[in-house]
Amino acid sequence: MIVKKLDITNHIEQLEALFCRKKDIKLDGDINIHHSIIKELDTFSLKTPPKVEPLNGPMNYLQKQGNLKIYEIYEFVKILRYFQYLHKFTFTGKLANWIEKIIIPKELDNIIDAFDEKGELIHGFSEDLDRVNTNLYSNKDAIKQKLYGVINSKNLQPYLVDHQVHLVHGEQTLMVRAGFNHVLKCKVMDRSQSGFFYVLPHSVGELKQKQSDLVNLKDDIVYRITKEFSSILAKQIMFLKFINKEFDRYDHYQARLEFAKINDFNFILPSKANNKSQKLVDFKHPALHNAKSVSIDFSKSVIMITGVNAGGKTMLLKSILSAVYMSKYLIPYSCDKSTKIGAFKDISAILDDPQSVKNDISTFAGRMLEFSKLFSKNDTIVGVDEIELGTDSDEAASLFKVILEELIQKNIKIIVTTHHKRLAALLAANNNVELIAAIYDENLRVPTYEFLQGTIGKSYAFETAQRYHIPLRVVNKAKEVYGDDKDKLNDLIQRSSDLEREYKDKISLLDKKIEKTKQLEKQLKDKKESMDSDIVHQKNKLEKEFSEAINEVKKAVKLNNIKEQHQILNKVHKQKQEIKISKNQEPLNLKVGDRVKYNNTKGLLISIKGKKATVETNEGMKLQLPLSSLQRSGNIPKAKPKSIQIKVQKPESGYIKLDLHGQRADEAIENLDKFLSDSLMAGFDEVLVYHGIGTGKLARAVSEFLDSHPSVVSYNDATAKEGGFGAKVIKL
Template structure:
């Protein structure tokens, strides 16, 4: 979330919104977005509502109550404030959906009684207990006595010589006087500190005695307060499910009201995302711009390619389109005409804006870009923004490459916004029916960009004009213009030579592939022939064993009737024949280890070995990827048929259904590895929501799980499970 906010320049905007919240919470609103929108609209039309009280996070208190623990006084008072505020809302919301919502919140009577224990400062009232009232009265009297004692002490004539000033100083929560050296002749007290000037902070013994009484009373008051906290916590434990529910509903209302107050203060509107991929903006302004030129745009096709002048607003237009989709997705207000605007619904927003070069990982700019684009093929229902698409490599080569990539992404129903300075890619895609061209307009007369856009055409970059505008000497620009004209034909010849070389290499590649296929075919035939000979050999061997057995039988019969020496000679000869038949011609051959790219057999399935990690292999069979033990694989002789890429469609019975993973008892590393495989399998099956059980325990396992979810590219969001699905012991993951 933080990354996309930074990329779209929305961090200041979201920080301003969060200032309206009673307590921090995610931007995501769980549940039906249409219901959220209707309730927000009702709040917009509602008369002024009392501000929401500031609130602490109560997740810890829920866990304490689940273990029958004792809440702190501030936690109890937080629930009291929530109950009182919803009691107020139930009185003012008397119609429509807001009234129906409030009617569902039925507050138990015993919780109302607890609310009467507290004053507006969050302290227990004196009327709660006579002892409590007596202690408060005694504390008040001691405080007055200490004040009068200090005044009398300072007014003494003997002490006045040693007084540095006539103020009461508080040092380490104790009242003290600032005195010069030698004070011990006129006053008895304890030195509790020294000033930077060398004077002494002294607490008179009379004050020390009063302070001791005060501490005793405070201790009694804290003990009495603890007893009340214990009693109230016991009552709260019996209403734990209600407290969880009202705490969650408080966050829900807080999110609504914060959006409404933010919108009213900033004069912004809400737009409900539609079930489509269309984006039509009317008078939209990006919140990061001061006094911006409003955007009017109809982006109904799948690809919008923005070309034209440098510093003409192309990148900001891209960010504005993604920002509008982001704010609509999370029902955040924006400056827009909602009546004439349409914003589609997207599962994910993906921005490729920055230079991805990474020295630590030895990733170049272009390699990083390729990694980012490779990740797009695993996404669905995604709005993608790409700034300077040919960044990091030869523009002409990149144009050909990205033409193919973009066409494949179009086939996957991806929605893409692209900015580029190079016209070749734009010309290659211009005739595609799902590509819309947009050009940044340049004012030739005034030599400045207008920050306006013209639809349906390719724009010039105006590099020379921009260089002049930013201070490059005119002589250098003039020389560059001449070089550009002379070098144009040379560049075209070089490109043609590269094309001819590529065609020649492609022909050679086809020829080599054909020869390789023939070799593979011969290899398979040899293997089949070998297996045939082996089967024939086994048959002959079996026949010989049968003949031998018969011979032995006959020989034994001969022993009984004929000369024994002759019979034994024949019998020994028969045994020699048997020994010869069991001799196997063994050829020692070291097994060839499997490597990535080999064709392998797993059970009755055959596929391609994609990767090896320790003893686990990743194979691709019939378009599906499987993780299996390496020792279960055998080398396969099947020759892969040369054909077009097959696509496997996994039909899902219920895209919103939830699958469950239980990680109880597992170590952090083991749990993360199992969770990674679980998410991969869920994505293949088309699930969009997972429930992961990890328990509460020491919190290490839950921490490991959530840290992994933060960096997983396929995880949209995650949150604690509802009470009836595991609460803090489980996490709901949105893919």
Template sequence: MDKLISQLDLQAHIEQFQSFFAREDNLYIEGDQELHYRYIKALDKIEFNAPPKVNDFFALKNHLNKHGVLTFEQIFEIVKVVRYFRYFKNKNLECLIGEWVSKIEVPEKFLEVEKYFDTQGHFEENLDETLFGLSQRIKEHKNEISSSLKHLMGSSKLAGYLVDTQIHFINNEECLLVRGGFNHVLKGAVVGRSTGGFFYVAPDSILKSKEKIRYIEQERQAIFYNYAKEFSKTLEELLPFINFVDKEFSKFDNYQARVLFARSKDLAIIKSKNHKNIILKDFIHPALHQAKPINVNFEKNILMITGVNAGGKTMLLKSILASAFMAKYIIPMKVNEHKSDIGNFKDIESIIDDPQNVKNDISTFAGRMQQFSQIFLKKQALLGVDEIELGTDSDEAAALFKVILDDLINRGQKVVITTHHKRLAALMADRDDVELLAAIYDEDQRRPTYEFMQGIIGKSYAFETASRYGIAHRLVDEAKKVYGDNSEKLSLLIERGSELERELKQKHKKVDEKLEELEKKEKALKDQREALFKELELEKTKLKDSYKEAINEAKRAARGGDIKDIHRAMNKANKKLPKEEKAEIKRDYDFKVGDEVKYHSQSGVIVSMKGKSDATIDVNGMKVRVKTKHLTPTKIVKAKPKTDVRLSVEKKAGLKCDLHGMRADEACEVLDKFINDALINGWDEVLVYHGIGTGKLSHAVKEFLKVHPKVKKFEDAPAHMGGFGAKVVTL
């Protein structure tokens, strides 16, 4: 991997990226890459502080497994990780990250260890009374030493020997800097010499205090060691928890490093997808500064890059391979993440450098052949080859590399190559799975544009490049003559083809801009239509609710016993129905007996007419008199001969039918008409009064309702609506 990173000029980019890790880790995140990407994108939506730098847990976990004693520094590494997770947990995030950190529960035993460390990792000595007392004693002895030294410096006997009036700290000892002969007035040990030949002397008067401090420090260290043993024993019991937070922190560290690195450089976080295409939009290689963005559509098996020397062909090849590498490892890059689409490759290989090795007696071409032999061992790899013709005769190489490329395609490899082989390009150009790309040369400015055009073979512009880099014009002109007229004509044809392609590119650009504008307008119209549709659906829902409420009011009115209550309830229901103005439909035809018509949602036939405004229709065996303005003709036939039979029904069906005082046959006829009218008017529940009396009328009504095809069920009415003397009929 390091070699590939170096070949693709990604070292600086990767080093900057790795500096954002809290601790050193691999570029690849083990596990489900799609899940990792979801966590990274979720974390990218949150503002958070970077984690502290943390050492690896490998050594400390080994110590705990072997019942060893950890140092306070090692213990504090675990504390830092736990405290950072607690910081995130306290943010109370309602997202994927919040769900994740909320599952990290810190055991109570660990809290007993954690409380002994401050934010800098120092041991909280004030929590232990003995340690606190020892610290105070050390401070007292140090004050005694300081006072003693100041007293000596103020001594008149020693004043003539003092070089300065400072306390020097040499070899962990407080010293005075004195001249030779000091031993007559100062007893002490020489601990060093200055560059001026003076002596650093530790006075005997402070040695007793220093010795006491050493004894106290030993006592303190013994207490610290006991604490370390106690903490290590507790952490040994919590080893599963430590393993868990270690693993979770490694994942989080990978996530946060990518997010914070992308934010610092304004980069995009993009993941490779499960296909073999590479579509780049506005990609900039991290090694380039103020570079032109690269746009490439590499969906075929081979991408062949030709064109002007020093025109960016090699950097384009490196950019394609680098984008695939960074997407594979979810490393942030400069690219349009919404319009780019990068596939996933098991292996990414590059043949870029000159493999010539004098020590091993390997020529450039021989080294290239060794490199290609290794490529044949891989499957479904992304391969980049720079200057494929390097090191051998161009004509022979064209035939050889054509066969090699054919075989690589059959093995499922995806190959990017740069070449000046016009013959090789011509041999491969007729294949459907080969994409041509040419570096463009600006004839007016006489320099490369560092832009590329698809579908053509580019000219090398060797003569122009030589002139640009200082070769004398007379030598270039002579070389052109040697090159020959026919070859020059071929180059001109290639150049003309490039010009035509550039013109076509400009036209395509304008068309794309217009198309993009039309797409925006189309999207705006779609959004407007969706908004209107939602508004319409909302109004429909309101109408349905109003209709349902009105029906319920009508049903409640039907169950009422008082006529006035019924009318009041019906009026209330009618008010709740939405008002609709109906335009009067003018009929320019006359209805006749025998015409097939439609009345509301029912179909029927006209059986008789009364003038031109009233008609009696037969609807499924029911005779109904209606206004002709409410009829719609469906099929007009010749009128049948008139008969003397006359039928009439009430204009509007009621919700109640009173059969009191009628004979059985008369009551059944009235009841039949009542039910037919109720069905036409859309009622699904009516009330029939028959009384109790001798029971004959009640029996006749029951028998009639039992056999009527439109009656679903019937039952005795509630007491307040007639009780046994009435029936509630469901239609």
């Protein structure tokens, strides 16, 4: 069995332990639909389905019109109730489509409702059964009371071993010593190892007979009920077969999902689309404890693994085949989600020595027999351990080169391990072949259980022999026999591996630098987008404020009321003063030679020392200032705020003096307001207003109005020559 060959038996057994009942681990049907439903189930918190016995036997009885036992009927009820429970949820997608197809016939509701959670018929379902159960309970209590009455009998006390009731052969008995027959009429049920007797008093025996009669009556009632239920179930036999199969399907889903959650495993969905790009990423073989994770690309048609003995070549082969097998049947395992697995019809593992005395077959002949079967297959992945096993390595290398090239044409992927370099050398130039070397630590003289793609690995046979305590003189003598020329070839292979590893390390370092550069570019791009967005925001704000000011001016032009026109113009003037551009607080990357400014002083940045900067001003002075206090001046053009310009035609009649004598206060204030607005539009900075002295009422009204006017800077009483206390000099 391939599961055993790949050393994933324990992994599979852990998954099987989560099943509600024993079944084949393989999940038949469209794996893409299965994967979608499992993902949808993962979004719900559902109770675990109940443990259920296999129902193939009971269904055969129903087909033959046989009567099921009450406990067999309850096994069907457990399945039906669980699907009733699932129907309470609002599922979506493929999960909803599947569950909605499972419609439980109304004829089965009576059977489902007849049982309690322990598999017993509920009270009230059958009056006859309830009556018998009540009598059985009363009879049982009577037996108990009778026994305790016998135990407390004075005549029996000397013969009692203890005051307990002992259950022997399903009967409640007393333990007594020899001689009891003089004081107690009873039936001996058994004898203890100490020579005491277990006895059933005759007075209790009568009650026992009544109990037996009640039990027989209960069996007759239950039989009638099961016969009725079996008849109903037999009519629904096709549905029962269907829902029994669907329950196993759901059992596959929930067990796999729970298995993945418990162990933090991932589901890897195999796909034909992945056949051109297949890789394991951080895969850990289930059979290894504290295993090193393996990342390997096995996209090419032939993967040839060479290198050190006991360096993990076989386990790498098993890892690739195990990942393919577990993905094929949607079994979760330890790996990164970026792992890609292709879809294969068949998985073969040629790992063991096929030699068999019984079949009179040699090792090499057995290998040839297994390879001959591959020529009738396609769309298959095959793992071959020690491919040249059992024959001359040079002859085998030539033979297997041709065999592998033929199998490549049949869309068969082959994972091969070998210690012989000739076959690897023959296939090295083939673009469909990926060479992988198991890495050996030269300094520590131990395998690293890591792998390098694109090169051939040494076997390190001499080093391994020495590591396992073969005498050094024997190893050195073997090296002499091996020959200097072959040893030099090994050195070349090792040098090639070292260069390949160095090349891969440099590529990895370069990839990290490229990734860092990409991150910096992204940060700069994000920063630019943020600044552009801020500029657009400021521009929109200015345009909005400008539009509002223009609209206010348009309103003023349309109004006939001079007073309201002046009030709106004053409001526009105020809006113009409030328009500001918020300053960007980002730190400036200043350098020597930049034009800068400090407050209102502009100059040239001539030196930077730490956080201090020296600036030569436009007037020729040199200032030492904090670098953070400087701003650019002229290097980077800044967006200028749009200024609001209000052009109003200058009135033809503008007066520098206004006489309010003889006017009422409200009339005088209205004329004063118009006079000031006309004076502002005419460009006058100072005007003279006559109000007279009189009662002082008009003078106070003028002063109060001037205090509240936004365009009046100040006002004072005029000089004696200009009118004294009866006039005001107003500055605008």
